[in-house]
Amino acid sequence: MGRPPCCDKLGVKKGPWTPEEDIMLVSYVQQHGPGNWRQVPTNTGLRRCSKSCRLRWTNYLRPGIRRGDFTDDEEKMIIQLQALLGNKWAAIASYLPERTDNDIKNYWNTHLKKKLKKPEMGSDNINVNNKDRFSSSTSSSSSSHCVSRGQWEKRLQTDIHMAKQALNDALSIDQKPVFVPQTTKSSSQTPAYPSSTDNIAKLLKGFMKNSAVYTKTCSDSSVHESSGEVNASESKIDLSEAFESLFGFDQSFGSSPNNSDFSQSNTSPEGSMIFQEESKVGLRFTMFENWLFDETTGGVVVDQGKEDLSNFSFDENPDFFDN
DNA sequence: AAACGCTGCAACCGCCGCAAA
DNA sequence: GTTTGCGGCGGTTGCAGCGTT
Structure with a gap:
């Protein structure tokens, strides 16, 4: 066909x-x-x-x-973003510019999936069901019709809030920015892969x-x-x-800190062409991202974000999740 | 030392969205 | 409005490397 x-x-x-x-x-x-x-x-x-x-x-x-072991920070981010976005590996990868969607997908399938299935993973596990919940309610599958839009939005808000809190935890580890490779534990070690x-x-x-x-x-x-x-x-x-x-x-x-430096450090037209794609990554701060990271950087209290969200209308912001 | 099983990663496959013709 | 084809994405597979028996 x-x-x-x-x-x-x-x-x-x-x-x-x-x-x-x-x-x-x-x-x-x-x-x-x-x-x-x-x-x-x-x-x-x-x-x-x-x-x-x-x-x-x-x-x-x-x-x-970057190849090799994923750091705890990265792992947490992946878990939270997966709970938030579902199996949107490309979208998740855009938050981890040094990782490819394939790498993240592999890491999820080989490590995190098993890890999250273990019952002792209580706190970190926002829960795997969130993924199912989210994906089922966003996909065109028949099960999506079981959940009303209002319920879905409410659930999503809760999920986002939980994800943000966990992400905040992840980002605040060592008070270091998450995109800087030197913050990672593996950077001080010989990487498993070049x-x-x-x-x-x-x-x-x-x-x-x-x-x-x-x-x-x-x-x-x-x-x-x-x-x-x-x-x-x-x-x-x-x-x-x-x-x-x-x-x-x-x-x-x-x-x-972000790949926008690619284009800045390369003044040749060819070079800028080559890294146009990469440079986009660091600049892609959509409404969602700005909202997400405003809080994680301590500028806004979490409750306010909750309040903002409660006033947020998905109908008026169809591009909310667009990247 | 050999056989077997498991794990993780690179690569492939098939589908989808979008734009051009 | 339809067709065609490219780029992108997510799911899956094949295989090499490693550990265990």
Whole structure:
């Protein structure tokens, strides 16, 4: 019934990406910016479908993403946001700019789901049923008709209030902003998985040893500088330089409170193109977000938020949850 | 040391929304 | 108004790595 899959063409490669493919993709995005994924396989010679390219970029190669263990703060945020938003992983990921929706989804499915099922998880567990409640009442499933709009709004208000309180707790831990990676426990440890910076640097290291593609596609002088550095010795690659070479700016974004610094630190048109998407994340403070974070930063008492909500009309604010 | 089971993650699949033709 | 096709999202799967027996 539906459209045929875009990737069932003969000759389209599937499975894990090789370092060479990653380099080709990164090089292409460096030159053209993310987007127009349809053209990527054609222009790069990658035998991958456009979707696969986009996914590889957004979930793995995109700069600014952090891999490895989730911190307690992140975990709490995910739990609360999941209770609040349901399985809207992309929406949840927008609150955790360093994490991809796929990562969050995986973490939920492999860790948090089990954790929340345990009966001893009383306080943290806003409750898993909230998800079911929320999703069932927002979805188009038949069960949604069992709950009136008024009841649904009331429930939602309660859920939001609870989520906000828990989120406030999470955010107030150590009095540190949640978006700063250095606040995380894992940042002081060796990460279980390399960051995307590490990944790309490693790719460069491995790739430049035995591939001519790299020298062909990355022919600008800055890249050659870093490649020469790597070739000169087998010592540890300078990650920041490798990354800077590849993307034309330093990796200070990694410690940036929000990703809007991406575009600020990169003045080239290409670079700004590349990070338009990322920069949007930090600036996406919708009405909901502003309301949510106003309180968590201590500016507004919680009760007032409750009162505001009680006067809030979803009919008059159809874009309340829009991101 | 080998076999087996479990876990976690990367990648794929199918559907949906939206915009262009 | 309809069709087409792209980008995006969420659910699911396959497999590598790890632990246990």
